Amino acid sequence: MRSRRFISREGRELQSETLVSPLPELGLVAAGGPLDPAPELVVEDGVVTRMDGRAAADFDVIDRFVVAHGLDLESAMEAMALDDSELALMLVEVGVPRTELVRLARGLTPAKLARVIGLLDPVELMLALKKLRARRAPSNQAHVTNLKESPALLAADAAEAARRGFAEIETTVGVARYAPLNAIALLVGSQTGRPGVMTQCAVEERRNLELAIRGLVTYAETLSVYGTEPVFVDGDDTPWSKAFLGAAYASRGVKVRFTSGTGSEALMGYAQGLSMLYLEARCLAAVRAAGSQGVQNGSISCVALVLSVPGGTRAILGENVLAAWLDLEVASGNDAIASHSEIRKTAKLMGQFLPGTDFVTSGYSVMPRHDNTFGGGNFDADDLDEWLTLQRDWQVDAGIEPVSEAEVLRVRERAARAVQAVFGELGLPEVSDEEVAAATTGYDSGGMPDRDRAADVGAADDLLERGVSGLDVALALDRRGFGEVAEAVLSMQRQRVSADYLQTAAVIDVQGLVHSAVNDPNLYSGPGTGYRLEGERWELLQSLPSVVDPAEQIGGDSEGESFVVERGEATKGDDTAEVVVAVGPAFGSAIRKTINDLSHEDVLQAICGGIRDGGGLPRVIRVRRVADVAFIAHDGAQLSGSGIALGIQSKGTAVIHRADLEPLDNLELFGMSPLYSLESYRAMGRNAVGYALGEQVGPVPTALDNFARAKLIVKTTLLHARETQAVRPGAAAVELELAVPAVS
Amino acid sequence: MTFDPKRDYPLGTQRPDLVFTPSGLPLSEVTLDSLRAGRIDGGEIRATPETLRLQSEVARAAGREPLAASLQRAAELAAVPDELLLAVYTALRPRRATAAQLEDWAAQLESHGAERTALFVREAAGVYAERGLLADA
Numbered sequence: 001m002r003s004r005r006f007i008s009r010e011g012r013e014l015q016s017e018t019l020v021s022p023l024p025e026l027g028l029v030a031a032g033g034p035l036d037p038a039p040e041l042v043v044e045d046g047v048v049t050r051m052d053g054r055a056a057a058d059f060d061v062i063d064r065f066v067v068a069h070g071l072d073l074e075s076a077m078e079a080m081a082l083d084d085s086e087l088a089l090m091l092v093e094v095g096v097p098r099t100e101l102v103r104l105a106r107g108l109t110p111a112k113l114a115r116v117i118g119l120l121d122p123v124e125l126m127l128a129l130k131k132l133r134a135r136r137a138p139s140n141q142a143h144v145t146n147l148k149e150s151p152a153l154l155a156a157d158a159a160e161a162a163r164r165g166f167a168e169i170e171t172t173v174g175v176a177r178y179a180p181l182n183a184i185a186l187l188v189g190s191q192t193g194r195p196g197v198m199t200q201c202a203v204e205e206r207r208n209l210e211l212a213i214r215g216l217v218t219y220a221e222t223l224s225v226y227g228t229e230p231v232f233v234d235g236d237d238t239p240w241s242k243a244f245l246g247a248a249y250a251s252r253g254v255k256v257r258f259t260s261g262t263g264s265e266a267l268m269g270y271a272q273g274l275s276m277l278y279l280e281a282r283c284l285a286a287v288r289a290a291g292s293q294g295v296q297n298g299s300i301s302c303v304a305l306v307l308s309v310p311g312g313t314r315a316i317l318g319e320n321v322l323a324a325w326l327d328l329e330v331a332s333g334n335d336a337i338a339s340h341s342e343i344r345k346t347a348k349l350m351g352q353f354l355p356g357t358d359f360v361t362s363g364y365s366v367m368p369r370h371d372n373t374f375g376g377g378n379f380d381a382d383d384l385d386e387w388l389t390l391q392r393d394w395q396v397d398a399g400i401e402p403v404s405e406a407e408v409l410r411v412r413e414r415a416a417r418a419v420q421a422v423f424g425e426l427g428l429p430e431v432s433d434e435e436v437a438a439a440t441t442g443y444d445s446g447g448m449p450d451r452d453r454a455a456d457v458g459a460a461d462d463l464l465e466r467g468v469s470g471l472d473v474a475l476a477l478d479r480r481g482f483g484e485v486a487e488a489v490l491s492m493q494r495q496r497v498s499a500d501y502l503q504t505a506a507v508i509d510v511q512g513l514v515h516s517a518v519n520d521p522n523l524y525s526g527p528g529t530g531y532r533l534e535g536e537r538w539e540l541l542q543s544l545p546s547v548v549d550p551a552e553q554i555g556g557d558s559e560g561e562s563f564v565v566e567r568g569e570a571t572k573g574d575d576t577a578e579v580v581v582a583v584g585p586a587f588g589s590a591i592r593k594t595i596n597d598l599s600h601e602d603v604l605q606a607i608c609g610g611i612r613d614g615g616g617l618p619r620v621i622r623v624r625r626v627a628d629v630a631f632i633a634h635d636g637a638q639l640s641g642s643g644i645a646l647g648i649q650s651k652g653t654a655v656i657h658r659a660d661l662e663p664l665d666n667l668e669l670f671g672m673s674p675l676y677s678l679e680s681y682r683a684m685g686r687n688a689v690g691y692a693l694g695e696q697v698g699p700v701p702t703a704l705d706n707f708a709r710a711k712l713i714v715k716t717t718l719l720h721a722r723e724t725q726a727v728r729p730g731a732a733a734v735e736l737e738l739a740v741p742a743v744s
Numbered sequence: 745m746t747f748d749p750k751r752d753y754p755l756g757t758q759r760p761d762l763v764f765t766p767s768g769l770p771l772s773e774v775t776l777d778s779l780r781a782g783r784i785d786g787g788e789i790r791a792t793p794e795t796l797r798l799q800s801e802v803a804r805a806a807g808r809e810p811l812a813a814s815l816q817r818a819a820e821l822a823a824v825p826d827e828l829l830l831a832v833y834t835a836l837r838p839r840r841a842t843a844a845q846l847e848d849w850a851a852q853l854e855s856h857g858a859e860r861t862a863l864f865v866r867e868a869a870g871v872y873a874e875r876g877l878l879a880d881a
Contacts, residue, residue: 060875061871061872061875061877064871064875065871068867069810069813070810072809099807102807103807106809205830205833206830209826209829209830210826213790213826214786215786215789229875233838233877236837236838237837237838238836238837238838238868238872238877240836240864240865240867240868240871240872241833241836241837241838241868243814243864244817244832244833244836244861244864244865245833246814247814247815247817247818247821247861248818248821248829248833250796250814250815250817250818250821251791251796251817251818251819251820251821251822251824251829252790252822253789253790253791288810289810290810290814291810291811291812291813291814291815291817292811292814293808293811327807327808467786469785469786469789470786470789471779471784471785471786471789472786474776474779475779475780478776478779478780483776486776487776490774490775490776490779493774493789494756494771494774495756496789496790496791497756497763497764497765497771497774497788497789497790497791497795498754498755498756498760498763498771498791498795499755499791499795499796499799500753500754500755500756500799502796502799502815502818503753503799503802503803503806503811504803504806504808504811512756512757513754513757514754514756514757516754517806518753518754518802518803518806519753519754
């Protein structure tokens with residue numbers, strides 16, 4: 001036997017995903033695994049002899065690195081002596097400053113860190129994250145890639161991303177040798193959209209360093225770390241090699257962010273029976289020890305695995321908090337596809353979106369996700385209006401700004417033209433006018449003209465051999481009349497010389513000023529403090545292009561002569577076949593159509609026609625003293641010869657009433673005005689006369705649309721506002737005559 | 745004026761007088777005019793060891809000791825040629841180098857004045873020996 005509801009739910013997109021019960025042996029446990037060690041730190045004569053269940057002789061490469069370069073023994077004695085619950089409380093006490101928590105974290109072992117974080121529930125984690133974020137204001141990072149590696153489209157997308165407020169933009173390559181071309185397209189596009197945006201091209205380390213040395217990129221986040229020794233080694237690195245690489249990047253003026261995240265150890269087969277959160281604590285301790293200013297975490301590419309186990313979403317938020325507690329910049333994931341379910345992935349997002357992180361996503365896909373060669377696109381081009389609306393709903397700044405279509409087209413075209421000029425000036429294969437046009441208005445790379453890819457990669461190799469640098473790009477732009485973009489590209493080169501963006505959580509504003517945790521720290525300490533979305537920024541983030549001005553909507557369609565004429569005070573009728581049709585104060589006057597766009601004249605004709613069909617006599621009056629449909633109908637009923645009236649508001653809501661009923665009672669209520677046709681109103685007229693003549697009346701068949709309210713409640717409010725504006729308190733009802741007599 | 749790491753950040757805007765390109769051009773002269781006149785080339789666009797040391801001081805003053813240490817290594821590595829940089833990175837990867845080879849790389853770093861980084865490589869060699877991460881001799 002099967003339930004049809006169970007069968008229906010099996011068709012939902014969520015069912016594409018597998019949920020598993022915990023299996024600690026394989027590391028399939030989010031937090032608090034049975035084999036996670038108890039926190040422990042033994043120091044003898046200034047030397048760590050035991051940590052988290054291991055003697056020094058048994059320390060693996062991660063333990064050794066953390067002990068040698070990360071653990072601050074001065075803080076450790078005090079911090080490790082605190083109860084887990086006491087530390088957990090301090091994380092959410094707004095009175096305990098971030099600086100104090102960060103100081104204590106330096107002395108905590110990975111097991112202690114994981115255990116304390118494990119004590120916080122989701123809302124507590126969000127509060128802790130809000131408090132612990134390194135930089136004052138949150139921001140966001142974009143992904144810009146496309147399947148054809150079209151330079152015009154990369155530049156246009158980068159420009160749009162920059163113009164929309166992303167502080168960092170990341171690209172990568174399908175074909176490795178494209179790297180310098182993609183890096184140039186991103187650099188030119190980003191600086192066209194908004195000067196100061198940082199860019200990276202995620203490629204193999206040697207190529208990446210080469211791009212950095214030439215000033216074509218400004219940051220890197222490809223340095224992955226793992227929480228167990230076998231997985232670290234399978235990743236072909238050690239904490240020492242990664243820390244060396246981090247310093248090497250910095251020596252070439254590249255902002256470095258490491259990458260970690262729960263789930264990778266289980267996926268790679270060596271979780272050693274340990275929980276995801278504990279292993280991430282080990283990763284983060286190593287990241288801090290390596291001297292990285294920040295980390296990209298929040299499970300990243302393994303997010304769907306972590307979401308398969310109980311508490312996965314909470315653990316991912318927990319690891320973001322852990323990174324912030326360790327004083328690291330956090331780019332908090334939300335880039336790889338977390339779920340097929342829009343509900344589920346958005347619910348997961350809220351953990352980072354509401355408190356705000358240094359980069360709310362590690363890559364918002366500015367283009368449609370099928371062009372995202374990172375395998376990302378959890379949120380993409382088509383989701384943009386939803387993201388902007390969520391920011392507006394919550395009054396939260398998650399780093400993306402609304403921009404008009406005209407302005408988006410302007411920067412996209414300018415960027416595509418700029419990259420066309422640079423390619424021309426540097427002797428690279430031509431970017432055609434067709435490519436510029438397609439990149440400006442196009443949806444995805446499917447609409448881009450094909451390029452000679454062999455010629456492109458050949459030119460890319462040649463470009464590197466010639467030693468083309470960011471300066472050459474600036475000069476090319478300058479020569480071709482893109483002076484403002486040239487200045488912005490040069491300004492990024494100046495940033496490389498001063499290297500201020502190597503400090504924690506740095507972003508660069510449009511004036512070229514670096515904002516990092518050093519000069520613009522997060523000082524949140526409760527309501528009214530820290531970064532708050534208000535003032536001009538709030539004005540900007542609420543002004544979506546689709547927003548309408550209700551004051552303009554309230555104006556009217558009351559142009560021209562009305563089809564009804566008022567003929568003096570209405571009196572009580574005495575014909576028992578009479579049915580009064582009582583209309584609202586604005587009906588056929590300040591308002592001329594129902595919410596379903598039916599003209600009032602047609603509606604009135606239909607109702608009167610229905611009354612005549614049933615053998616009754618319609619008489620039309622206007623109730624002026626109230627706008628409520630129950631009272632309109634009830635007033636009408638008092639004046640009706642049969643005691644029956646059909647009341648109708650201007651928006652189309654109707655009621656059949658009887659004189660002896662209480663005003664808020666009724667015979668039939670027709671509340672779904674957006675769904676009514678003229679035929680519906682004719683049927684209402686027929687029913688009304690049925691009651692008048694004492695016949696058996698079946699209800700008018702009406703459809704039910706539960707979305708009508710969500711769709712039309714604003715319009716309803718505005719229409720009703722006009723109706724209430726037409727109310728004349730205390731005024732008697734008046735007879736109405738149709739300018740053109742009603743015919744059936 | 746002496747450098748105050750708590751007040752003089754960002755260097756580019758607070759203390760441009762302390763920031764120079766490798767050939768000694770002041771930051772304020774990294775302009776489009778200089779570029780048009782051919783006074784700067786690609787090699788000029790990088791932080792000097794001295795600038796990276798100042799950034800290291802800023803990080804230390806902000807309480808970020810590991811970041812300060814990394815920036816100190818970066819300051820040393822700024823003077824190390826690209827090829828050596830990449831070779832040392834490769835040697836530090838698991839089971840790529842013997843203890844003797846790592847010692848050789850450390851010595852080469854030392855010869856470029858990268859003393860702290862050389863120590864860092866020697867420390868790795870010691871750990872690798874205990875954890876089986878050296879190449880077979």
